[in-house]
Amino acid sequence: MVDVNAQIAAVERRVETTQRDGAEVRVQRLAQEYPSDIADVWEAVTTPDRIPRWFLPISGDLRVGGRYQFEGNAGGEILACDPPEDGRASYRATWEYGGGVTWVTVRLEATASDRTRFELEHVASVADVPEEVWQQFGPAATGIGWDSGLLGLALHLGSAVDGPTPEEGQAWMLSDEGKAFTRAAADAWKDAHVADGAAPEVAARAAEATAAAYMGEMPAEPAESDGAGA
Numbered sequence: 001m002v003d004v005n006a007q008i009a010a011v012e013r014r015v016e017t018t019q020r021d022g023a024e025v026r027v028q029r030l031a032q033e034y035p036s037d038i039a040d041v042w043e044a045v046t047t048p049d050r051i052p053r054w055f056l057p058i059s060g061d062l063r064v065g066g067r068y069q070f071e072g073n074a075g076g077e078i079l080a081c082d083p084p085e086d087g088r089a090s091y092r093a094t095w096e097y098g099g100g101v102t103w104v105t106v107r108l109e110a111t112a113s114d115r116t117r118f119e120l121e122h123v124a125s126v127a128d129v130p131e132e133v134w135q136q137f138g139p140a141a142t143g144i145g146w147d148s149g150l151l152g153l154a155l156h157l158g159s160a161v162d163g164p165t166p167e168e169g170q171a172w173m174l175s176d177e178g179k180a181f182t183r184a185a186a187d188a189w190k191d192a193h194v195a196d197g198a199a200p201e202v203a204a205r206a207a208e209a210t211a212a213a214y215m216g217e218m219p220a221e222p223a224e225s226d227g228a229g230a
Contacts (some may be wrong), residue, residue: 054156138206140189
């Protein structure tokens with residue numbers, strides 16, 4: 001059984017619209033501290049035998065310049081990899097899905113001999129995401145998926161047993177407990193969206209629509225007078 005409220009509260013979330021290399025980008029960050037040393041967390045997030053135990057089956061050449069592929073999900077190229085040294089580690093890769101390319105950076109920091117802060121940064125070009133799509137779904141569209149990943153890692157690092165299989169994870173997401181997690185994650189991303197400057201009503205509507213999509217439910221139709229249509 002998952003303590004949904006505790007897991008949601010354990011994750012820091014941030015959305016930032018900024019400039020990088022002359023282009024406008026949206027940056028999503030999630031961070032959580034885990035009760036494992038940095039060597040163990042590094043192994044969990046970089047090795048092909050452990051990644052499937054908390055995230056998804058992975059194949060490919062997991063080294064700088066190599067390409068990877070998550071089963072039924074994204075793939076990409078590994079751009080940089082810095083193993084643990086002086087209490088820090090990181091890697092960076094492209095995240096390619098459905099013809100689009102975004103960028104993911106994972107950073108680890110040892111906060112104690114037996115504790116590690118995990119941070120994931122996901123960067124997407126504003127020009128590559130239609131404004132109407134962003135207005136409709138907002139940061140929760142990708143954020144809920146990343147939240148699920150951090151939950152899987154928490155279960156993996158906090159237990160001697162493996163996390164759920166992808167099939168078990170999908171079934172759990174549609175359970176009452178899983179839906180509560182989805183709603184809570186969407187609500188947390190709503191707050192991050194507002195902190196980035198979104199109008200509260202726009203952020204709330206986007207979070208509701210995204211949660212409904214994840215749960216396989218039809219979102220409510222927007223009011224005709226809200227100006228969100230064509």
